Structures are given as C-alpha cells and as structure tokens.
Amino acid sequence: MSSYVNVTALWHVALYGVLFGAGIVTCYALGVIGASRLTIARERGGASVIAPAALAAVSFATVATGLAFALYVLLSK
Amino acid sequence: MGSDLLLYIVVGTALAFDFTNGFHDTANAMASSIATRALPPRVAVALSAVLNVAGAFLSLAVATTIAKGVVDPSVITLNIVFAGLIGAITWNLITWYFGLPSSSSHALIGGVVGAALVAKGQSAIKGAGIVEKVLIPAVLAPFLAGAVAIVGTYLAYRLTRREKGDHVRRGFRYGQVASASLLSLAHGTNDAQKTMGVITLALIAHGSLNGNAGVPTWVIISAAVAIGAGTYIGGWRVIRTMGTRITAIEPPQGFAADTSSAAVILASSHYGFPLSTTHVCAGSIIGSGVGRKLADVRWGVAGRLAIAWVITLPAAALVGGGTSWASDLIGGTAGVLVMAGVGAILATGLYIVTRRDRVTADNLFEQGSASRDPNAVKHDLPDLVAA
Numbered sequence: 001m002s003s004y005v006n007v008t009a010l011w012h013v014a015l016y017g018v019l020f021g022a023g024i025v026t027c028y029a030l031g032v033i034g035a036s037r038l039t040i041a042r043e044r045g046g047a048s049v050i051a052p053a054a055l056a057a058v059s060f061a062t063v064a065t066g067l068a069f070a071l072y073v074l075l076s077k
Numbered sequence: 078m079g080s081d082l083l084l085y086i087v088v089g090t091a092l093a094f095d096f097t098n099g100f101h102d103t104a105n106a107m108a109s110s111i112a113t114r115a116l117p118p119r120v121a122v123a124l125s126a127v128l129n130v131a132g133a134f135l136s137l138a139v140a141t142t143i144a145k146g147v148v149d150p151s152v153i154t155l156n157i158v159f160a161g162l163i164g165a166i167t168w169n170l171i172t173w174y175f176g177l178p179s180s181s182s183h184a185l186i187g188g189v190v191g192a193a194l195v196a197k198g199q200s201a202i203k204g205a206g207i208v209e210k211v212l213i214p215a216v217l218a219p220f221l222a223g224a225v226a227i228v229g230t231y232l233a234y235r236l237t238r239r240e241k242g243d244h245v246r247r248g249f250r251y252g253q254v255a256s257a258s259l260l261s262l263a264h265g266t267n268d269a270q271k272t273m274g275v276i277t278l279a280l281i282a283h284g285s286l287n288g289n290a291g292v293p294t295w296v297i298i299s300a301a302v303a304i305g306a307g308t309y310i311g312g313w314r315v316i317r318t319m320g321t322r323i324t325a326i327e328p329p330q331g332f333a334a335d336t337s338s339a340a341v342i343l344a345s346s347h348y349g350f351p352l353s354t355t356h357v358c359a360g361s362i363i364g365s366g367v368g369r370k371l372a373d374v375r376w377g378v379a380g381r382l383a384i385a386w387v388i389t390l391p392a393a394a395l396v397g398g399g400t401s402w403a404s405d406l407i408g409g410t411a412g413v414l415v416m417a418g419v420g421a422i423l424a425t426g427l428y429i430v431t432r433r434d435r436v437t438a439d440n441l442f443e444q445g446s447a448s449r450d451p452n453a454v455k456h457d458l459p460d461l462v463a464a
Contacts, residue, residue, distance in 0.1 A: 021340035025229035032248035
C-alpha cells in the first residue's frame with residue numbers, strides 16, 4: 001500500500017486539512033458569537049459592547065488572515 | 078491540410094471538455110451556498126464563473142502532460158488525445174444527466190487510458206499509476222474531507238448552540254460566500270490548466286509551437302472563457318444532488334463543508350497529493366451531515382455517488398477506446414471528423430432528452446416537478462427564507 005501512496009504527503013494533507021478546516025470554522029463560529037452578542041447588547045442598550053466586539057474583531061481578523069494565507073498558497077503554485 | 082483540420086478538431090474538443098468540466102463542477106463550490114440561500118442560484122453561478130475565469134489566468138502551473146504516470150507519454154498522439162476527450166465528455170454528460178457529481182480529471186484519464194489501450198496495446202498503460210493516481214485518491218478523498226467536515230460542523234454547532242438562530246444562520250451565510258468563492262478560484266486555477274495543457278500539447282505535436290515555448294495567450298483566454306461559460310450555464314442537476322439530496326444543509330454546515338473542502342484541496346495541491354475536487358466536496362457535504370446532530374444523511378444517494386466514482390475510469394475508457402477504434406477503422410482525419418460529428422449528435426440528443434425534465438435555477442428545490450427521486454431530502458425552505 002505504502003508503495004502506491006505518498007504517506008508523508010497524505011499525513012500532511014490530513015493534518016493541515018483538519019488544522020485549517022476545523023480551525024477556521026472554529027474561529028468563524030467565535031466571530032459569529034461575538035457579532036451576535038454585540039447586536040443583542042446594542043439592542044438592549046447600556047450593556048457592555050467591548051467584549052463581544054473584541055471577540056468578533058479578533059476572530060474575524062484570524063479568519064481573514066487564514067483566507068489571505070489560502071490565497072497565497074493558491075497563487076504560489 | 079489534414080493535420081491542420083485534426084488540430085482544429087482536437088482544440089475544439091478540448092474546449093468542449095473544458096465547458097463540460099465547468100458546468101459539471103459548478104456544484105462543487107456553489108451547491109451548499111445555493112442550498113442555504115447564502116447566494117441566489119444565478120448569482121452563485123455567475124460569481125463562480127467569474128472566479129473560475131480569474132483562476133485560469135492566475136496559475137502558471139499548466140500541466141503539459143496528459144494522464145502523467147498512467148499512460149506512456151511517448152505513445153500519445155493527437156488521435157488518442159481526441160478519443161480520450163470524447164470519452165471524458167461523454168462520461169461528464171451522462172453523469173450530469175443523472176445528476177451525479179464525478180471527477181472530470183478521472184474521466185479524462187480514463188478516456189486517454191482506453192484510447193491508448195486500443196491504439197497501442199497493454200504495454201502503453203501503467204497499472205501502478207492508475208492505482209496511485211486514481212483508485213487510492215478516489216477512496217481516500219471523501220473520507221479525509223468528510224472527517225474534517227464532521228469536526229468542523231460539530232464545533233460550529235457546539236460553539237454557537239446558545240446564540241440566536243437567525244444571527245447564527247445569517248453570520249454563516251456571509252462566511253459561505255467567502256469559502257465558496259475560494260473554492261471556485263481554486264477550481265479555476267486547477268481545472269482550466271488541464272485544457273490549456275491538452276491544447277498546448279496538441280500545438281507542439283502539430284509543430285505549431287516550439288516545445289520550450291510558453292502557453293499562447295489565446296489558449297489561456299479560450300480555456301478560461303470555456304470553463305467560465307460552462308460554470309455560468311450551471312449544472313443544475315448536479316447542484317440539486319449535492320445541495321439537497323445528500324443531506325439538508327444549514328448555513329453552519331455549508332460553511333464547514335466549504336471550508337473543509339478548501340483546506341483539503343489546498344493542502345493536497347500544496348503537498349502534491351492528487352485528490353479530486355469533486356470527491357473532496359461531496360465528502361465534505363456528507364461529513365457536514367454526519368457532524369450535525371439529528372441530521373439525516375441519505376446513504377443511498379451517497380452510495381450512488383460512490384458507484385459513479387468507481388465506474389468513471391472504466392466507463393470513460395470504454396468510450397475513449399471505442400472512439401479510438403472507430404476513428405482508426407475509418408482512418409485518418411476523416412475518422413476523427415466522423416467521430417466528432419457522432420459525438421456532437423449524441424450530445425445534442427442528450428440535451429434534447431433533458432429538455433423534457435429540465436432542472437433550472439427556478440425549479441431547483443421543487444419536489445416532484447423536475448425530480449423523480451423519491452429519496453429527495455425535504456428542504457427546510459420556510460425556515461431558511463425567514464432567517
């Protein structure tokens with residue numbers, strides 16, 4: 001089997017696939033939570049908007065960085 | 078004169094393959110976005126078409142080999158390339174008719190393998206290459222992508238379980254536009270290059286192009302336009318299967334599936350491990366169904382996809398081999414011309430047949446009018462529209 005499969009490449013694909021695939025989804029989900037709580041805080045008025053805004057900003061910025069890295073990988077072929 | 082005509086036919090057939098590749102694979106990037114209403118159907122295919130065209134111009138990694146490592150490159154002639162393309166186009170059209178996502182790359186490899194086998198014999202085929210480049214990746218891709226999507230989907234639902242449903246759905250819809258766009262761009266950089274490679278090889282074999290020369294600009298433009306036009310036409314039958322019949326997709330699932338697909342495709346491309354975009358995207362959608370609590374995955378539909386993937390190579394090889402045999406029987410350029418005509422007539426006939434049971438952007442989610450499949454997943458339309 002291993003003579004037909006580049007096991008090292010397969011291992012890398014699996015590792016980075018999980019790392020980036022699930023990682024980006026997790027960061028984005030945190031961003032959605034932040035954005036959702038920010039909206040609710042604004043609707044209620046008076047509630048602190050700093051924590052949800054910071055969570056959303058950091059999470060979406062991480063996702064944007066991941067997207068930029070993906071574009072770099074895509075174009076560097 | 079004869080060789081010029083043969084070249085024109087091969088170039089035309091390669092662009093026709095590129096076109097079918099485009100409309101067959103629209104579903105890979107856009108099915109989940111259309112299913113979750115992240116994008117209206119026509120906007121989704123238009124966006125995907127533009128990004129496929131852009132992708133075709135962005136990548137310089139044009140493959141100037143066909144079926145590398147699978148067929149002895151020294152035996153490949155224009156006639157074999159033509160017959161291989163006919164095999165691939167035929168399989169793309171048949172699977173499109175039945176709404177089955179299948180790999181255009183594997184179909185092209187199968188077509189060339191069949192044509193080379195008939196024209197040059199068994200010694201022209203590298204069996205180990207077929208196992209390494211087609212069979213093993215076909216088995217691994219859906220499991221790999223599916224596993225990533227299961228983890229991503231589970232985490233997306235787990236993390237957002239206490240948030241307001243409409244906020245979550247809207248948020249993930251925005252994300253889906255980005256992840257689906259990335260997939261479309263990746264598709265353009267990969268798949269348009271195949272056709273550019275085929276045409277460039279044909280030009281070199283004909284003597285119109287020096288072996289060391291780069292890809293002519295007109296080849297890049299025509300391949301980009303062909304795949305973009307095919308994508309814009311939208312393979313609605315395949316989109317319907319991927320978007321509604323495997324599992325009912327909600328926005329968090331769609332985002333997880335698209336992101337998982339993009340991550341696996343980019344990683345496989347970077348590390349040189351050949352995985353089919355179609356197999357990866359279908360695997361991710363199945364995984365997103367498994368990863369969501371109480372989601373219903375139609376394993377019967379998934380099984381039909383697996384069967385289509387298994388028979389892609391032999392079916393395309395059969396048509397490619399038959400085309401090679403028939404064109405050789407007639408002989409010369411006339412043989413190729415006749416088989417091109419037969420192919421065009423059959424493709425037109427299939428198109429006419431599909432007009433009786435049209436699937437379009439307008440009836441994509443209707444149960445019954447266009448669909449004869451009793452296993453079709455009931456789409457959660459009111460909830461998604463309301464959100």
